[in-house]
Amino acid sequence: MLAVFSLISGSILLSLMFFMLLFASLGFVVGMPITTVTIWLSLVCTLVYGFMVTKFYFKQETWQLFAKLCLLITLSFLSFMYISGLFYDISYDGQVYHQEAVGQLAHGWNPFQDYLTKDRSHSAVLLNHYAKGPWIYEAVLYSATGQIEQSKVFNFLLIIISFLLTLSSMKQCHRFSVKQAVIFSLLMALNPISIYQALSFYIDGQLASLLLCLVALSYRLITQYDRVIVCSFIMSIALTVNIKFTGVVYVIACVGLAGGWLWLLKKKHLYANLAKTSIIGLFIGICVIGYNPYVTNIVYYGHPFYPLYGAGPKTMDIMTSNSPQGxxxxxxxxxxxxxxxxxxxxxxxxxxxxxxxxxxxxxxxxxxxxxxxxxxxxxxxxxxxxxxxxxxxxxxxxxxxxxxxxxxxxxxxxxxxxxxxxxxxxxxxxxxxxxxxxxxxxxxxxxxxxxxxxxxxxxxxxxxxxxxxxxxxxPYILGNYYCTQSLDHQLQEIAKRGETIQVCFGDFTSNYARFAKWGIDYVDARDDIADINIEEIRYKYLTAVFQEPLLSDIFVDERMDKHE
Known part of the structure; x- marks a missing residue:
C-alpha cells in the first residue's frame, strides 16, 4: 500500500512540472508566450492524470483517495511556495542569469522564435543556448503569482518527489522495513546540493533530485512494467535533460548502466521495455521540449552543448577561472x-x-x-x-x-x-x-x-x-535568513524616500523585480551617476551575518572585499 501510494503521489507531482514544461514549449512553437493560461491548462491536465493514475491502482476507492491526495499535494505545494517567498535568492548566478531568464520568459520572451541580444540581457549568450527547463516552469508560476521568489518552490517539490519515488522503490523490493525505507529514502532525497540550493535559483539541486527519481524508477520499470511507471519514467527523462547539459549525459549513463546490469543478470527480455521507454523520453525531452537549445544549437552551431563545446576558439571556458589553486x-x-x-x-x-x-x-x-x-x-x-x-x-x-x-x-x-x-x-x-x-x-x-x-x-x-x-x-538557513532580513531593511529604507532613484544594476538586472515589489520608482543608471549600486547593497547583506550572534563566532576577523 505504501509503495503504491508514494508512487502515485510522486507521479502526480512530477506530472505538474512536466505539463508546465510541455505546454509552455508547445506554446512557443505556435508563437504564444507564457501566460496564466499555461498554468491553468497544466493544472487541469495534472488533475486528469492524477485521477486516472489513482483509478488504475484503486478502482474501488478512487474518488476518496484522489481527494485526499489532492488536498495533501495542494497543502504541501502552497506551504513550500510560502516558505520560498520568505527568502531572497542571495546567490551570484541566481541573480545574474537564472532569475533574469525566468523574468524574460514570464514577460513574453519566446526562446523558440526570439534570439536575445546583449542590449536586452547581459547574459544573452547563456539564456539563448543553455537548457531552459527550470526557467520555464518557474516562469509559468511567476506569471500566475507575480512573486518571483515563490518560484523557488520547485526545489522543494523535487526533493519531495524524489523521496516519494525512492520510498516506493525501497518498499517494492520487500527488503526494508517501513522505518528503514523512510529513513534511507529521506537521506537520499536530502542531498546537500539540494539543501544549500533550495533557497536559490541554482538548478543542480533539481538535477540531484531528478537523478534520484531516475534511479528509483529504473528499478520499478524493471520489476513492474506498468503504464504509470512508464509515464513517470518518461516524464523524469524529459525533465532531467532540460535541467542542464549534463542531464543528457547522466540520463544516457543511467539507461546504459541499467541495460548493462540486465545483460549481466541475463534478463534480456526487459531490454525492449527499457529501450523504447527511454527513447520516447529522450525524444520528447530533446526534440520537443528541448527544441531550444538542443535542436537549434545543432542546426546553427553544430553542437547540442554550444557554447561549452563546438565553438572552436570561442568555446566558453568556465572551469579555468572556477578551479581551485593547483x-x-x-x-x-x-x-x-x-x-x-x-x-x-x-x-x-x-x-x-x-x-x-x-x-x-x-x-x-x-x-x-x-x-x-x-x-x-x-x-x-x-x-x-x-x-x-x-x-x-x-x-x-x-x-x-x-x-x-x-x-x-x-x-x-x-x-x-x-x-x-x-x-x-x-x-x-x-x-x-x-x-x-x-x-x-x-x-x-x-x-x-x-x-x-x-x-x-x-x-x-x-x-x-x-x-x-x-x-x-x-548555517545555510541562518545565513539566508539574516541576509534576507538585511536586504528587506535596505529596500524598505529606499522605498521610504518616495522619489525616483538612479540605480546601477550592472549584471544584477533581475533585481528589477525586487524594486518593483517594494514600489520603488527607479531608473537604470551608470555607476558614476547612480544614487545606489546593487553591488553595495549586496555587500551589506552578505556581511550582515558577521554581526549575528548565532554565526559571529565563525566570522571572527572576517573581511569581505566589496567586489567579491
Whole structure:
C-alpha cells in the first residue's frame, strides 16, 4: 500500500512540472508566450492524470483517495511556495542569469522564435543556448503569482518527489522495513546540493533530485512494467535533460548502466521495455521540449552543448577561472580525492585546499554553507570524508561476507561511481550530485545484512550522514535568513524616500523585480551617476551575518572585499 501510494503521489507531482514544461514549449512553437493560461491548462491536465493514475491502482476507492491526495499535494505545494517567498535568492548566478531568464520568459520572451541580444540581457549568450527547463516552469508560476521568489518552490517539490519515488522503490523490493525505507529514502532525497540550493535559483539541486527519481524508477520499470511507471519514467527523462547539459549525459549513463546490469543478470527480455521507454523520453525531452537549445544549437552551431563545446576558439571556458589553486595540474581522480577529503571552503582563488582528519570540523568550514549554492571544496559537507571512510570499510566487509542482496547493492554503488567518474570535473560537488547516494546506498545495504558488525557499521554511517546534514543545514538557513532580513531593511529604507532613484544594476538586472515589489520608482543608471549600486547593497547583506550572534563566532576577523 505504501509503495503504491508514494508512487502515485510522486507521479502526480512530477506530472505538474512536466505539463508546465510541455505546454509552455508547445506554446512557443505556435508563437504564444507564457501566460496564466499555461498554468491553468497544466493544472487541469495534472488533475486528469492524477485521477486516472489513482483509478488504475484503486478502482474501488478512487474518488476518496484522489481527494485526499489532492488536498495533501495542494497543502504541501502552497506551504513550500510560502516558505520560498520568505527568502531572497542571495546567490551570484541566481541573480545574474537564472532569475533574469525566468523574468524574460514570464514577460513574453519566446526562446523558440526570439534570439536575445546583449542590449536586452547581459547574459544573452547563456539564456539563448543553455537548457531552459527550470526557467520555464518557474516562469509559468511567476506569471500566475507575480512573486518571483515563490518560484523557488520547485526545489522543494523535487526533493519531495524524489523521496516519494525512492520510498516506493525501497518498499517494492520487500527488503526494508517501513522505518528503514523512510529513513534511507529521506537521506537520499536530502542531498546537500539540494539543501544549500533550495533557497536559490541554482538548478543542480533539481538535477540531484531528478537523478534520484531516475534511479528509483529504473528499478520499478524493471520489476513492474506498468503504464504509470512508464509515464513517470518518461516524464523524469524529459525533465532531467532540460535541467542542464549534463542531464543528457547522466540520463544516457543511467539507461546504459541499467541495460548493462540486465545483460549481466541475463534478463534480456526487459531490454525492449527499457529501450523504447527511454527513447520516447529522450525524444520528447530533446526534440520537443528541448527544441531550444538542443535542436537549434545543432542546426546553427553544430553542437547540442554550444557554447561549452563546438565553438572552436570561442568555446566558453568556465572551469579555468572556477578551479581551485593547483587543480589544473591534477588528473580527475586526484581532484576528486582532494575535494572530498579537504576542509569545506569556497575560497578557491585565494588558498589551496587543506586536507584534514575525517570527522573533524573547524569553525571556518561553516562559512561556505552560510551562503551555499556552489561550494567548490568539501561541497558534500564537513563530515563527508569520514562518511566515505566508513562506507569503504562497510563495503569491504560486505565483499568479505557476500550475500545475493549485498552484491546487488554493490552493483548499484559501482553504477553510481561510474556515473560520477565519467565527468572529468567530478571534484565539484554540484556537478556530480549523485555521488551523495554512494555512502547512503552502502548504509542501506548494511542495514539488512546478517552480520552484526556490518549492521552496526551501517547504523554508524547513517548517524554520520544525519549529523553531516545538520552541519550543512544550520548555517545555510541562518545565513539566508539574516541576509534576507538585511536586504528587506535596505529596500524598505529606499522605498521610504518616495522619489525616483538612479540605480546601477550592472549584471544584477533581475533585481528589477525586487524594486518593483517594494514600489520603488527607479531608473537604470551608470555607476558614476547612480544614487545606489546593487553591488553595495549586496555587500551589506552578505556581511550582515558577521554581526549575528548565532554565526559571529565563525566570522571572527572576517573581511569581505566589496567586489567579491
Amino acid at each position: 587543480f589544473m595540474q591534477m588528473n580527475s581522480l586526484e581532484k576528486l580525492y582532494v575535494a572530498s577529503f579537504s576542509m569545506s571552503t569556497n575560497n578557491f582563488d585565494r588558498e589551496e585546499p587543506v586536507l584534514k582528519i575525517p570527522f573533524t570540523v573547524r569553525p571556518q568550514e561553516f562559512k561556505p554553507f552560510v551562503y551555499g549554492a556552489d561550494i567548490r571544496i568539501g561541497g558534500f559537507g564537513p563530515w563527508f570524508s569520514g562518511m566515505l571512510l566508513l562506507a569503504g570499510l562497510t563495503l569491504l566487509l560486505i565483499l568479505i561476507f557476500p550475500t545475493k542482496d549485498g552484491l546487488y547493492g554493490i552493483g548499484l554503488v559501482v553504477s553510481i561511481m561510474i556515473s560520477v567518474l565519467i565527468n572529468p570535473e567530478s571534484w565539484w560537488a554540484r556537478y556530480v550530485p549523485q555521488f551523495w547516494l554512494m555512502p547512503i546506498s552502502i548504509a542501506a545495504v548494511a542495514a539488512t545484512e546478517a552480520k552484526k558488525v556490518i549492521r552496526y557499521l551501517g547504523v554508524t554511517l547513517t548517524g554520520a550522514v544525519i549529523i553531516n546534514l545538520a552541519l550543512i543545514t544550520y
